[in-house]
Amino acid sequence: MHPDASRDNDLFRLLVQGVRDYAIFALDPGGHIVSWNAGAARIKGYAAEEIIGRHFSVFYPPEDVRSGKPEWELRTARAEGAIEDEGWRVRSDGTRFWANVIITALYDDSGELRGFGKVTRDMTERRRAEQQLTDRRRLLAHLVEAQERERQRIAWDVHDDTIQAMVAVDMRLQLLAGKLPAEHRATVDQLDGAVRASISRLRNLVFRVRPPGIERHGLRDSLAVYLADTSTAAEIRYALEREPGADAAITIFRICQEALTNVRKHARASSVLLELSTADRGFLVRVVDDGVGLPDLDPDAGHFGLIEMRERAESAGGWCTVLGRESGGTVVEFWLPDVRS
Amino acid sequence: MIVRVLIADDDPLIRDVLRDVLDDEPDLEVVAVAADAREAVELAGRHSPAVVVLDVRMPFGGGSHAAAQILRRAPGTRILAFSAYSDAGAVDDMRRAGVTDYLAKGVRNTELVAAVRRLAGG
Ligand SMILES: Nc1ncnc2c1ncn2[C@@H]1O[C@H](COP(=O)(O)OP(=O)(O)OP(=O)(O)O)[C@@H](O)[C@H]1O
Numbered sequence: 001m002h003p004d005a006s007r008d009n010d011l012f013r014l015l016v017q018g019v020r021d022y023a024i025f026a027l028d029p030g031g032h033i034v035s036w037n038a039g040a041a042r043i044k045g046y047a048a049e050e051i052i053g054r055h056f057s058v059f060y061p062p063e064d065v066r067s068g069k070p071e072w073e074l075r076t077a078r079a080e081g082a083i084e085d086e087g088w089r090v091r092s093d094g095t096r097f098w099a100n101v102i103i104t105a106l107y108d109d110s111g112e113l114r115g116f117g118k119v120t121r122d123m124t125e126r127r128r129a130e131q132q133l134t135d136r137r138r139l140l141a142h143l144v145e146a147q148e149r150e151r152q153r154i155a156w157d158v159h160d161d162t163i164q165a166m167v168a169v170d171m172r173l174q175l176l177a178g179k180l181p182a183e184h185r186a187t188v189d190q191l192d193g194a195v196r197a198s199i200s201r202l203r204n205l206v207f208r209v210r211p212p213g214i215e216r217h218g219l220r221d222s223l224a225v226y227l228a229d230t231s232t233a234a235e236i237r238y239a240l241e242r243e244p245g246a247d248a249a250i251t252i253f254r255i256c257q258e259a260l261t262n263v264r265k266h267a268r269a270s271s272v273l274l275e276l277s278t279a280d281r282g283f284l285v286r287v288v289d290d291g292v293g294l295p296d297l298d299p300d301a302g303h304f305g306l307i308e309m310r311e312r313a314e315s316a317g318g319w320c321t322v323l324g325r326e327s328g329g330t331v332v333e334f335w336l337p338d339v340r341s
Numbered sequence: 342m343i344v345r346v347l348i349a350d351d352d353p354l355i356r357d358v359l360r361d362v363l364d365d366e367p368d369l370e371v372v373a374v375a376a377d378a379r380e381a382v383e384l385a386g387r388h389s390p391a392v393v394v395l396d397v398r399m400p401f402g403g404g405s406h407a408a409a410q411i412l413r414r415a416p417g418t419r420i421l422a423f424s425a426y427s428d429a430g431a432v433d434d435m436r437r438a439g440v441t442d443y444l445a446k447g448v449r450n451t452e453l454v455a456a457v458r459r460l461a462g463g
Pocket residue numbers: 262263265266267268289291292293294295297302303304305306307329330
């Protein structure tokens with residue numbers, strides 16, 4: 001062999017042997033292991049001397065061995081040149097890992113099958129991460145729903161019981177005030193004033209926890225009422241081609257509510273624009289203020305408004321971003337799919 | 342002339358204070374007090390009140406049901422819906438059922454009394 005070629009071969013062998021993230025090894029035409037690398041040792045847990053010469057079906061779980069999957073994969077690789085597969089594989093200690101496997105048939109110059117190359121990657125972490133992501137999504141969707149239900153319950157309880165009882169107390173106090181001598185009347189009038197103020201605060205609370213009538217009056221009016229109620233001077237540009245369904249409407253309302261709360265609390269803005277339009281078969285909403293703009297945010301600072309907005313949008317299958325504007329001020333922009341389309 | 346009034350509300354506190362507030366007026370007399378829609382219809386039939394002060398959300402059909410029934414039997418009855426359910430839809434239902442006027446709970450007693458007098462006079 002040419003000295004350069006032999007040095008290249010050596011290098012290549014060292015490369016393959018040294019790769020740790022991939023199990024790279026060769027099988028003879030019958031499926032017995034003939035080479036082993038560092039990645040294979042790490043991923044599968046066998047040392048080279050333990051495994052060389054054994055049949056590669058030891059890597060498969062018993063149910064796959066029973067169904068003849070190892071042989072089937074070799075046959076397919078031979079017929080088609082290569083086969084890729086994702087599935088469970090077994091380590092030397094019997095534990096399983098989720099593997100991405102590519103088996104390639106290796107032919108020499110005369111066209112004779114010399115064996116197979118097998119490259120295996122451990123995908124367990126990635127699979128778990130993906131799984132966790134969807135579990136997390138499901139949990140979030142569930143939490144958002146539970147929160148709405150709980151809010152509705154609280155709103156009804158306050159509305160039906162507490163406010164009702166306080167109205168009765170208020171009426172009773174007025175009646176009493178009329179019967180009392182003047183020196184006591186002032187006191188009772190004062191009590192009456194306090195009760196009326198509490199009633200009005202409770203009504204606002206009920207409205208905030210459960211905006212009434214989105215179903216009945218539509219999203220636009222509910223947003224307008226909310227803005228009037230919180231005395232946020234905002235312009236609404238409402239250009240939705242289709243009214244959102246009940247779930248989307250609540251989500252849009254809640255995110256706007258959170259964004260507008262932030263504008264009121266932090267922005268020192270002189271104007272707010274609420275823009276709703278139809279885009280990408282969904283609802284695109286922008287809450288634009290001309291205030292002080294976003295500071296550099298410490299992600300661990302215990303602020304939940306921005307997080308909640310994003311979670312709500314994402315658990316509805318959409319997205320939400322918050323940006324500083326070049327001209328000053330802040331934009332909260334979010335999109336939700338119109339799931340009925 | 343004394344105006345005969347029927348009160349219907351499922352909340353006992355509201356019921357009692359309503360009676361006292363209206364009875365306190367020399368020209369008004371509470372002739373009966375009902376705790377649900379069914380009782381309201383029954384007592385209206387028995388006492389022929391001139392004015393009914395009716396809660397919107399009540400057991401056995403709610404205020405709109407009671408209003409429709411009462412008016413079917415005694416079309417001259419004037420009905421005042423009196424409810425915390427300050428929802429436009431609920432008011433619409435009540436108006437469709439033939440309610441003459443609507444007051445949200447939380448108004449001053451004087452307004453309530455004035456509304457009852459207005460209904461009785463009109
Ligand atoms: N419209 C805005 N204009 C200026 N600053 C904003 C705006 N919206 C958010 N911020 C900044 O971003 C920070 C994080 O907002 P976030 O809503 O997450 O938390 P928060 O409002 O401080 O608390 P909460 O958890 O009660 O919502 C705020 O503290 C504020 O400094």
